[in-house]
Amino acid sequence: MRQAVLLIHGIGEQRPMDSLREFVDAVWTRDREVQRPGANAGAFWSKPYTLSQDFELRRLTTGENRAGHRTDFFEFYWAHLMHGTTMGHVVAWAATLLWRKPSRVPKELRGAWVLIWLLLLAGVGAALAFALHRTQVPPWVPVLVNAVVLPAAYAVIRNIVGDAARYLHVSPRNVQRRHAIRSAGFKVLKSLHKQGYDRIVVVGHSLGSVIGYDILSHAWGAWHTEDTGEGTKNFTVTEALENLAAEHAEHGRFSIDEFRKGQHACFDELRHNGSRWCVSDFVTLGSPLAHAPVLLANDAEDLKRRFEQRELPTCPPTLEASPRGLRFTYTDGERRTLLHQAALFAPTRWTNLYFPARALVFGDAIGGPLAPLFGPGVVDVPVCTKARLGLLSHTLYWSPGSVEGDDAHLAALRRAIDLAGAGAQDSPEMPGAGRATRTSSSMATGRTSG
Structure with missing residues (x-):
């Protein structure tokens, strides 16, 4: 078996291959359980990346693991496509996020929304106080502000926050950047499908998870009706998966383990x-999709409408009424049974890792659970690490722990990617956590009992 892992990096001044090398070291080199014992156990080799015309990128390939599988790791590098960002882009995006009624701000973001407004008002108030009362300012203050504070803030806002502003704010000035990134990602994914891989895993970190979601959505929409050749097709397993989704829609009952085994089947x-679709798993790390009502839509009602109209895929897929009941398949004019254009997460499993946030600075305030928004078929895995005392953990999803034994987050990541190809394994829960059938109340919070 040959499998590929495509990593999509997050925001910031990323250098080509830096993220990928650290990622491969975490999920392959330091994972003794997946390696086949031998002289080259844990080794990987850097080879030409023939799928890209970017000569900065390479393919990192491993030997066989314990299951006899070889893995090729690729990076979809998009930072160089995000150029021309100005403060105007950031301010325009910030205005759309801040200038809204408190009732339209998701409760998870309400604290941050209030804090930002308080800081803005405090800044304006301080400026007015200095101007009106002609308060004497120590001479070192303007020097410090102009030489250190403002340049540092400008660099962070323009080079880091700017990436999110350009990609997530759908305005005429940003459409070309969004198109360039999506087109390049679509091309890489299409090229991977032509390489004969038995399985492809797409991993997105931070903004890369949103880009991955978009790329997969567009790719599935382009290929779900492809001609799979002659011969009788069997959709027994797909029909059983539809029945599981319909059971949830009609009665609120849902077994996440049964559903994921159904996805694998x-x-x-x-x-x-005869389908050429090879993406078996989508893994998101610290995903801003947790704030989809603000970032992908105008509010929660608008997001729900986009799900219902099948503009955005959910897990399980959105169902529609038919003579056979609630289905995500249909029969076209040629009498072919097809999965509809938003049924991406029928054959593709979705696992989401996040560091639970506390007081904005502990854990990861950017990520969060996705099942409450995108459906109970998404497996949310809260993880933890002692590195940096848990402060600002957004960049630590594949970083080693600070002490021996601090590797629960790495273990969860390795189970989600599943290089050993267990395939129909139970959902990648935290070590020692049990699994149970989700009820309607547990699905409302995106958690399971057990």
């Missing part, structure tokens, strides 16, 4: 029927 069934 659906992936195999579609491949057996």
